[in-house]
Amino acid sequence: MILPYKPDVAFGVHPELGVAAAVADDRPHLDEVLRKHHFRYSQDLDVYLLPEGTPHNTAVRTVAAATREFQDSGLSVAADPRIMLPPPIPTRDNVAALTTQPGQSLTALTGELHELRRSADVADVLEQILDEHDGAVGDLEEFVDTAAAWCERLDTPSGRELGQHLRTIAHHVALLGDRLVDAQLDLSVMPDVTPKDAPPLADVPLPKRHEIPSVTHTARARAAVASSPKRPADLAAAPEEAPRSTTAPPSPRRTR
Template sequence: MNLPYEPDVAFGVHPDLGVAAAVADNRPHLDEVLRKHHFRYSQDLDVYLLPEGTPHNPAVRTVAAATREFQDTDLTVAADPRIMLPPPIPAPEGVTARAIQPGQSLTALTGELHELRRSADVAEVLEQILDEHHGAVGDLEEFIDTAAAWCERLDTPNGRELGQHLRTIAHHVAFLGDRLADAQLDLSVMPDTTPQDAPPMAEVPLPSRHEVPSVTHTARARTAVASSPNRPADLPEAPEEAARSPAAPPSPRRTR
């Protein structure tokens, strides 16, 4: 990465060792901040590295937090944009892995809505969320399905039950995506434009939401009998769980 100036700190990606940080000199403050954010100096490579096996999302958050701290003290920071690229999702042999895409921030998309005035522009933002390759709705569905598969791999009654419950939730997410697609289509054909004298979005109160119900006795009973390092996995089910009707069958995954 060729820069027109030498920053105080530069973050990059090592092909084998993950996220790395290089400093312009040996000022104690640079070392202190990097070590505070779990970077460790490698004398052989003359760079700072995160612990081996640090997952992608924590690594990105660590770089962001360290960058803010450096910038708060008027230090210059450069970062390789490839840090934002997530690792490929493992796929069975013979199946093409999903193409790596930089993550989209729902917070950033929500911020975009505050500046839009045309229905068609709002529809375009919704389309990004619904994109079949890297939209937030499809990614959430895939995440829940993967969590369900993880639970089922435990091969215990609790694991199978929770896996089935998660697959039902994934079905609801797919249904939510369909409803959002309907709203996106309606917005795309609406000719409406926000009046010039309309109040800023920040001053418009958000719709009230239904209160989230408290944890049920059944859920507490499930937690009480869940396997843990100090409790065997084959304890009997809570009476409420035994009497409950079977959960809905797993839903077919949407084509992504």
């Protein structure tokens, strides 16, 4: 990585040793902060390294925390964006590895909602969560399924029982994805725009979980017949909503 200036600290990725940090000089403060965040100096390589086996997410959070501390001290920091790329998910022999990509943070997407005015824009954000390859819902289902397989691998009665429980949770996550798809489709055809005098979203109190009202059939029907940029007004809507199957369809994650 060639930089137009020399930063006080630079974070990068070593092909075999993981995340590394290099410093501009031997100032004690640089060494102190890096050691505080579990980096250790390698005299042979003249760089700081995290302990072997540090999980990817832990490494990313560590770099972010150290960077904030350096910047709060008025120091300049550079970081290789490849630090954000997670390693591929292990697979069985003769099965192509699943290449992972850095997904959008749910926190960042929630922040985006505060700036949006149109229903269709909210639908676009929700679609990112539901993306077949990089969406948070599919990632969560795959994570729970993998946790279930880990428990089953213990080959004990309690492990098999917990594995089955986690498989059930993964099934519920898939059902949650189906419900969110319904909501995303409803939002995409709603012509509603937030009034200019509406209070900021942060000022609207969130209902308690057990008080969240269900979406009525009338509301769904009204959204279905409404026109939007994505659905011309002259398209005829179905006179009645078709009953939804209670059986969860197979997850798209199974076919990647």
